[in-house]
Amino acid sequence: MSRPMGDSHKRFLQTLMSNGIISSIQAKALHRHCCETHGAHYSADRLDEFIDVINANLQPMFMYIRKGMSEEDGVQYYALVNTAETDITRMSSDYADNELELFRKTMDLIVDSENGAASSTDVLNCADSLQTKKMKKKETELVLNKFVQDKWLNEKQGVYTLSTRCIIEMEQYMRLIYQDLIKVCHVCHNVAIQSQICENPTCGIQMHLPCVAIYFKGRSDPLCPACNQFWAHEIPVVTCTLSRPPEANGEAEL
Amino acid sequence: MSQRKRVAHAGSQNRVPRVSRQVVLDEDDDGDASYTQPTSSQVQKARENYTPVQVDRKVAEVVQFILIKDQKKIPIRRTDIVKHVIKEYKALYQDIMKRADRIFEQVFGLKLVEIDAKNHIYILINKLQPVPGEPISMCPGNPKTGLLFVILSVIFMKGGTVKENVVWNTLKKLRVDVGEKHEEFGDVKKVVTEEFVRQKYLEYLRIPHTEPLEHEFRWGQRAEKEVSKMKVLEFVGELHSQEPQSWTQQYREATSGESSQR
């Protein structure tokens, strides 16, 4: 039998569930807060073990807390995944049928695209052809806003991408629906939607932008890690969020 | 490419009906699956009929079903649980619910409470109160919580029942006008008299023999189970810079509530 959960674990789980997704920095602060609130033993480097206890107890419910990476800045996040679901039922209590259909169509557009993004024009166009119930332009914009607010999509200057939450929670669904359209990152082995693709047609591996940044950091000649040919893309710069020191300092204080 | 795309589309199409079934759960009820107490031999037979793995799976489905409902604070009816999840495992209803209940308590820190014993309606209440200094809120994105807390405070301080005008006047002082559309809450009257009532935080009752018609508010069952009266009193005390003890009657009620609540 798995180790029983204390109130600290339950509080952590509840907070994660009501927030949908939390960053690893938030998770660390929350871990500490939960342990202190319930007088449980706290040790900063035991977050993974703390989550393992929760996961062992969630397993009979076909759920678990999963870590994933933001495709944009490489920051780690935690979300609750349902392994029994092969559908987007996770969203069904919050959205109407035609809104769910719009979400699926948007996902289709993003997965089919080269760069893992869909323009708002394309999304608005497909709202015209919804089978469940057509949506007017204004209405579509409101629904898309709601997807962004609820952290299922990201939006930047009229371009939509799949959010980290969406990728963590719906990976299983996406693999089932899109099958081999879904590729994994050569570096971190997670699903890669927004990524760079090796130009060598016989290779074609994919890497997330933050993974590209880390992989080629300090290397003068960017060569594909799989086929050794020149990596013909602009190499993104490692952003400050990827450097670890601040977190390490926090732990050292204790 | 087009081949693969077809797989994708056929797949997503197939799945639409399943989702729509989920969505209509709230409205439909034709009493089809109405639950009748099984005989002990029926229970025995069902226990033999299904493997432990099958029953485990049902328990997990029930837990997930109730968690999804709870996200919107919708009370859950036994008929819905039976009709949409338990189905042919009906004879094992008691077994399954007992286990689901234990999971809510041991894993999620929640408690399944029957608020209507006649129609068998349940709500999930939280056994862990939000505490100060949370790095991330336990109930995020719900500015209405503050509104609710103010109304519960007014009711509690006025002895448990207040006329609706008292509530509207208090809110007006806080610049929330029921007559106008509020930018955060929208239609305030609707939120208070419908949403909070449906979620069982408030009761909104007609006062008999009033002309024109008047209503009064009381705490709803969810509030009674979930909200600490001491927290309310501390909140009011802070507003007035007074010790909670200075309201003798309320203080007595709050302290006796604390011991009976948990």
Ligand SMILES: [Zn+2]
């Ligand atoms: Zn990667």
Ligand SMILES: [Zn+2]
């Ligand atoms: Zn290559």
